Amino acid sequence: MDRPCEVKDLVEDLRGNGGGIDPLAFELKSIMYGYGRLGLFHDLQRVVDQMKRGGFEIDTVCTxxxxxxxxxxxxxxxxxxxxxxxxxxxxxxxxxxxxSISNSCPIITRMMAGLNELPLLIEELNVRLEGGEAIVVKELLDSCVILEEVMVWDSSEAKLDLHGCHLGSSYLIMLLWLKEMRRRRRKVEKKKESDF
Known part of the structure; x- marks a missing residue:
């Protein structure tokens, strides 16, 4: 409800003088998220630090x-x-x-609105991005681990599961997929050459 300060005070009241109720990860994540929504990033980080001190895992959901x-x-x-x-x-x-990250990329969002001249190589996309957006996309695409979750590649099929992806995310994942397909094709071609 965008009232994280009130929630934090309530949690402190419930905690009392060491003998009360300690907040769970859910409550702390909610407070952290409330601070973040309001742009109070110092307070957000303070709650993250509190979670770490309390032994709560900073997991995928939290990040x-x-x-x-x-x-x-x-x-x-x-x-x-x-x-x-x-x-x-x-x-x-x-x-x-x-x-979450593709939502912060206005250039990609504008490109998705047109869908006419989308770069089909990561290198071509990088040329069109600017500033912080370029840095974010590079860092995200350098972490290709998402392919393990969304790609099936075996002897009978190669498929990509984009369920739950926003349009910008789908585009970025497709670029990774195309890059991986090219890498695997080159690997097969090299193997064929070495077999001769």
């Missing part, structure tokens, strides 16, 4: 909530920082991660 708030406010460098934290901590990326 997606943080990314969503940074995305809403166009805080590209904060998004990049959190993506790097996710990678170094082994926190998995999800479709929601891609959705």
């Amino acid at each position: 997606n909530m943080v990314l969503s708030t940074f995305s809403t406010h166009g805080e590209h460098m904060e998004i990049v920082s959190w993506l790097k934290k996710m990678r170094s901590s082994g926190i998995s990326f999800s479709v929601r991660t891609y959705n």
Whole structure:
């Protein structure tokens, strides 16, 4: 309800002088998300630190909530920082991660509205992006781990599951998929050449 300060005070009242009710991860995530929605990022980080001290896991859901708030406010460098934290901590990326980040990309959003002249190579897209958006997309696409979740590739089929993806996310994942298809094709061609 965008009233995280009141909720924080209520939680502190419930906690009392050490003998009361301690908040669970759900309550802390809700407070954190409320601060983020209002752009109170220092308070958001304070709650994240409190969660860590309390032994709560900073998981994919939590980081997606943080990314969503940074995305809403166009805080590209904060998004990049959190993506790097996710990678170094082994926190998995999800479709929601891609959705949250693609929502912060106005150039990609405008390109999706036209759908006529979309770059089909990551390198071509990078040329058209600017500033923080370019840095965010590069960091996201360098983390190709989403393909493990959405791609099936075996001897009988190759398919991509884009259920739950926003249009911008679908586009970015398709670029990764095309890149992976080209990589695998080159690998097969090299193997054929070495067999001769």
